[in-house]
Amino acid sequence: MHILFMNPMRGPAEHRIPVARSEDPQELLSFVAGEKVKPYREEREEGRTWLKCFRKGGPLEWYNDLSEPNGALDGYGVGIQDVGDEDEWIERAREEWRAMHEVVPTVKAAKEAR
Numbered sequence: 001m002h003i004l005f006m007n008p009m010r011g012p013a014e015h016r017i018p019v020a021r022s023e024d025p026q027e028l029l030s031f032v033a034g035e036k037v038k039p040y041r042e043e044r045e046e047g048r049t050w051l052k053c054f055r056k057g058g059p060l061e062w063y064n065d066l067s068e069p070n071g072a073l074d075g076y077g078v079g080i081q082d083v084g085d086e087d088e089w090i091e092r093a094r095e096e097w098r099a100m101h102e103v104v105p106t107v108k109a110a111k112e113a114r
Contacts, residue, residue, distance in 0.1 A: 001021055001022075001023060001082075001085060002021065002022055002023065002024070002025045002028060002080050002083070003020070003021045003081050004018070004020045004021070004028040004031070005019065005073075005077060005078050005079060005080075005081060006019045006063040006064065006066070006078055007063060007064045007076065008062055008063055008064075009052075009064055010062065016076060016077050016078050017063075019059070019060070019063070020059075025071060025080045025082070028071065028080050029070070029071050029080070032060065032066060032071075035054045035058050035060040036054060036065075037053065037054065037055050039051055039052065039053045040052055040056075042056075053065045066079055
């Protein structure tokens, strides 16, 4: 599974939000391309001017554009990330559980350690 992570315009640069998912990363790039418009400025009541590049009212309106045109992750982790499939997640969870099982002592062992 691939996840499109984007940076919200009203948040810190290092903040990334999962916006959409797909088995095909090209589908995510097409989604982003389909929402792009000619950059425009929008005045807000709080006196700020926002430079936007996605369709007004669309799901990406309040996000910054991707740094990399091919969707590669940038330095803040914004872009398209392959997060693996369900089996990979299950295997990682199993490995984490086994590692904890080996490291964390049983109650009996903890009592004997005194």
